[in-house]
Amino acid sequence: MESARKRWSFKITPMRLVxxxxxxxxxxxxxxxxxxxxxxxxxxxxxxPWGFWxxxxxxxxxxxxxxxxxxxxxxxxxxxxxxxxxxxxxxxxSLLGYVIVVLGLLIEVGQWFNFWRPFVSWGHSSILFEVxxxxxxxxxxxxxxxxxxxxxxxxxxxxxxxKKAMPVLLIVGITLPTLHQSSLGAxxxxxxxxxxxxxxxxxxxxxxLLSSFFVGPGMIILESALSGRAFNHKVDPRVFQGLxxxxxxxxxxxxxxxxxxxxxxxxxxxxxxxxxxxxxxxLELVCGVAIPICIAFSKLSASRKGQITFGLLxxxxxxxxxxxxxxxxxRDYLSGTLGGSYFPAWTEIVVSAGLVSxxxxxxxxxxxxxxxxxxxxxxxVKGVMIEHGKYAYFK
Amino acid sequence: MSSAVNTQSKTFGVLVDIxxxxxxxxxxxxxxxxxxxxxxxxxxxxxxxxxxxxxxKGLWADDWTSINLYEPEKNGxxxxxxxxxxxxxxxxxxxxxxxFSKAFQKLPQGPVIYDQSLCVGCRYCMLACPFDxxxxxxxxxxxxxxxxxxxxxxxxxxxxxACVSVCPTGALTCGERDELLAEARxxxxxxxxxxxxxxxxxxxxxxxLYISDVxxxxxxxxxxxxxxxxxxxxxxxMKLTPLVGISWAAVLTGLYVYNNKWKEPLD
Numbered sequence: 001m002e003s004a005r006k007r008w009s010f011k012i013t014p015m016r017l018v019x020x021x022x023x024x025x026x027x028x029x030x031x032x033x034x035x036x037x038x039x040x041x042x043x044x045x046x047x048x049p050w051g052f053w054x055x056x057x058x059x060x061x062x063x064x065x066x067x068x069x070x071x072x073x074x075x076x077x078x079x080x081x082x083x084x085x086x087x088x089x090x091x092x093x094s095l096l097g098y099v100i101v102v103l104g105l106l107i108e109v110g111q112w113f114n115f116w117r118p119f120v121s122w123g124h125s126s127i128l129f130e131v132x133x134x135x136x137x138x139x140x141x142x143x144x145x146x147x148x149x150x151x152x153x154x155x156x157x158x159x160x161x162x163k164k165a166m167p168v169l170l171i172v173g174i175t176l177p178t179l180h181q182s183s184l185g186a187x188x189x190x191x192x193x194x195x196x197x198x199x200x201x202x203x204x205x206x207x208x209l210l211s212s213f214f215v216g217p218g219m220i221i222l223e224s225a226l227s228g229r230a231f232n233h234k235v236d237p238r239v240f241q242g243l244x245x246x247x248x249x250x251x252x253x254x255x256x257x258x259x260x261x262x263x264x265x266x267x268x269x270x271x272x273x274x275x276x277x278x279x280x281x282x283l284e285l286v287c288g289v290a291i292p293i294c295i296a297f298s299k300l301s302a303s304r305k306g307q308i309t310f311g312l313l314x315x316x317x318x319x320x321x322x323x324x325x326x327x328x329x330x331r332d333y334l335s336g337t338l339g340g341s342y343f344p345a346w347t348e349i350v351v352s353a354g355l356v357s358x359x360x361x362x363x364x365x366x367x368x369x370x371x372x373x374x375x376x377x378x379x380x381v382k383g384v385m386i387e388h389g390k391y392a393y394f395k
Numbered sequence: 396m397s398s399a400v401n402t403q404s405k406t407f408g409v410l411v412d413i414x415x416x417x418x419x420x421x422x423x424x425x426x427x428x429x430x431x432x433x434x435x436x437x438x439x440x441x442x443x444x445x446x447x448x449x450x451x452k453g454l455w456a457d458d459w460t461s462i463n464l465y466e467p468e469k470n471g472x473x474x475x476x477x478x479x480x481x482x483x484x485x486x487x488x489x490x491x492x493x494x495f496s497k498a499f500q501k502l503p504q505g506p507v508i509y510d511q512s513l514c515v516g517c518r519y520c521m522l523a524c525p526f527d528x529x530x531x532x533x534x535x536x537x538x539x540x541x542x543x544x545x546x547x548x549x550x551x552x553x554x555x556x557a558c559v560s561v562c563p564t565g566a567l568t569c570g571e572r573d574e575l576l577a578e579a580r581x582x583x584x585x586x587x588x589x590x591x592x593x594x595x596x597x598x599x600x601x602x603x604l605y606i607s608d609v610x611x612x613x614x615x616x617x618x619x620x621x622x623x624x625x626x627x628x629x630x631x632x633m634k635l636t637p638l639v640g641i642s643w644a645a646v647l648t649g650l651y652v653y654n655n656k657w658k659e660p661l662d
Contacts, residue, residue: 039533046530047450049518076661077647079654084661110516110531110538117496121513127629128519129495130636171651175644179636189628190493190523192621205632338527339450 010365015230019357026354029347030107038110041347047340048330052348055326057104057355059184061097062135063208063318067216068094068142069177074246076170082242085235088149088372089227090220095142096359102139104355127186134180141173149370182209188325196329197267198281203257210257211318214250217243218292218314221307230364233373240307247314248296251289258285280320280328288317406486407505407550408572408594408602409559410579411479413614414586415566418443418477420462422558422567426481429546429557432457443477452480452615456530456541460558467613476607478614479558479567482507482528482543483594484602489625493523498540505572505602506545514539525598525620545602572602579606599624 033041044051071090074080106112123129148166151159185208188195201207220243224235262268271278292314300306327342334340367373420443427434438455443464446453453461460481466473488507491499498513499520520540521529532538546556554560555569568575579592588608594601597620605611612618 035536037534037536037538038531039535045533046455046521047527049521049531073647077651077654079658079661081658081661108517110518111511111514112516114496114513114515117498117513117515121496121498123495123497125492125626125629125633126495126519127632128493128517130633132495167651171644171647174647175640178643179640183632183636186629186632187519189632190489190519190625192625192628193525193619194522339448 008369010368013230016361016364019361022350022357023354023361026351026357029351029354033107033347033351041345041351043342043345043348045340045342047334047338048342050326051342052344053104053108053352055323056352057108058101059322059326060319061101061104062181062184063212063215063322064219064315065094065097065101066177066181066212067219068097069174070213070216071220072170073174074243077174080242083239085239086220086224086243089223089367090216091142091145092149092363092366092372093219093223095139095146096363098135098139098142099362100355100359101135103358104352107351127183127189131180131183131187134176134183138173138176138180141169141176145169145173149372153370177212178209181212182206184208185325191330194330194333195325196277196332197265198262198271198277199325199329201261201265203261206257207254210250210254211321214247214254215314215318217247218311221311222315225308225311227363227367227373231367231373237302237304237307241301244296244301244307244310248293251293251296251314255285255289255293277328277332280324284317284320284324287313288320289314292317406503406572406602407569408484408575408604409545409556410568410570410575411603411605412566412568412582413476413478413605413607413609414588415564416462416477416479417564417566418462418464419563421561421563422479423458423460423462425557425561426460426543427458429549430459430544432459447478447615451527451530454480454528454530454542456532459541459543463615465614467609469609474609476609476614478605481558481603482545483526483598484543484545485525485598485625486600486602487598487624487626489523489525489598490520490529492626492629493519495519502547502550504547504550506547506550507602508544508547509540509542511539523625525625526617572604575604579604582606593618596622598622599627 029041038044042051042053068091071083071087075083075087106115109115118129118132144162144165148159148162148169151157151162182205185204185206188200188204192200217240221240224233224240228234259268262271271281292310295301295306295310295313298306301310335342426432435455435457438458441449441453443453443462446461447463447465453463460479463478463480465476465478467476468474484501484505484507486501488499488501490509491497491501491507494514495517496513496515498510498515499507500510501507516538518531518540521527521531528542530541532541546554546558549556559567559569568578570578576592576595579595582588583590583592583606586608588606589610591606591611593605593607593611593616594603597617599622605616607614
């Protein structure tokens, strides 16, 4: 049995081949981007210097990976042990999310080889400076956190040291994302008068922080549903139900603040103007926040269908929110007032899809070879290989 | 550039007297020559009227200044006005504040300059700029941000910017900002201009100042721009961050210790 655990496996399924194909195409485009530049591979222009890659890879990637620090807070700091079964997979998703962000940024910036400049040339008046430091430090922290899992299987001698370091890693690893999740919103302080008032607010950092936190449970539900199918693994639905309540509670605060913010700014009428901007805004708040709140605090939260719907709506809501800030909310100024135009090129979309595919493949590999989904204690769960690549587990 | 030459109190600027401009474009040519910027045949063929309609107001990576022709209304009649467009060189520039690697710098003498060797290429500066002046070399494999540098090297040699040096009509005047403001007020009074110096307060004040006899909003000036210095929008937030970070980490440590005290460690 021990020898069965030691083997490395990576089962090739049709889905994984699709991921690999998208990743390969994306890598080709990335090579072209490196040789010919951003003009040849994106529709970005002087009026729209930020587009799909910033909204998808960076703002969204970071937000969706936010489930990691949320669950770390709930499980390790607040010790709500009932959520422990999903902790490892949530934190792994978060790590991979950040890897996408870092890779995505390296492709997105003009002079990627200069990425280290802010480490030595401190532009400390910039909110991006804080985002940069926190994201890079947090990515390293997350890799170290993963080493605690990794050393259960390889370089076992190091395991006890990583275990000892975990409390510090966890606390720093919650502090950093709290800072930069909010700072990602604060980046848009500078776009005052450009970003639509439905999104520009002094509370932007609070909105970004809260939404990155409440999207965590939704993301964990979706991710467990997907990996559950891939690995034939089930999590007790009561775990999700509890998480949905926490998420729903934060959503109520978020929704309340949003409404108060609009009332104070005197822009409530603009939210109900039912033009394109207002419809996008309402869609984001009604489908992405209000309906999930109703699901979280109703009987639906016990059913699998209700949980999946909750996951899809919350994640979709945060996706839409980030796209709205970067694209919809800037449209009136950049395309209207200035007269620019932007629609993502297919190459931009394929590269982002490719990065996600790479992350999925890495997730599948790690989940298949390390103790992630079935982790309950430091003793590795014993597994018997019943057929090639498939294990039956028992404690 | 030596800061011993000009002291902090002496910050220079340029006053643009819009009605005095006849659209000869000597300034654009001087800019191209002095800064060694390439002519793009397609863009060279654009007229001042066409450039005024462009989303970028005629500014490309290799065109740091543009003379644009507008048709504003004066006393109910359409008139022609040429407007020189370039970086405003804010007193407290948003680009410099937004740059996380200090690739932008405001010289005490006035110019806001850019150093590509420090630039990562995130383009946050382009979105932060209240006047949308910054342009990017999208076609290059290794691109940089491009904008007017206000001929900082010429300034170091006690020379005025190339564009100002060739203006034949006196539409451009280079001098100390305070003196230019006084001169602007004088001209507004004498010539019956609109009582507004664009750049005196916009975005917290700029080194380039504009006066005009027709409303600025008819010539694509961003008249609704904030008068608060742009960096002030993020200053408080950045100052608060270390404190918030440390306090939050302390709270987390406390909670961690307290909640783990009576429980078996998780692993």
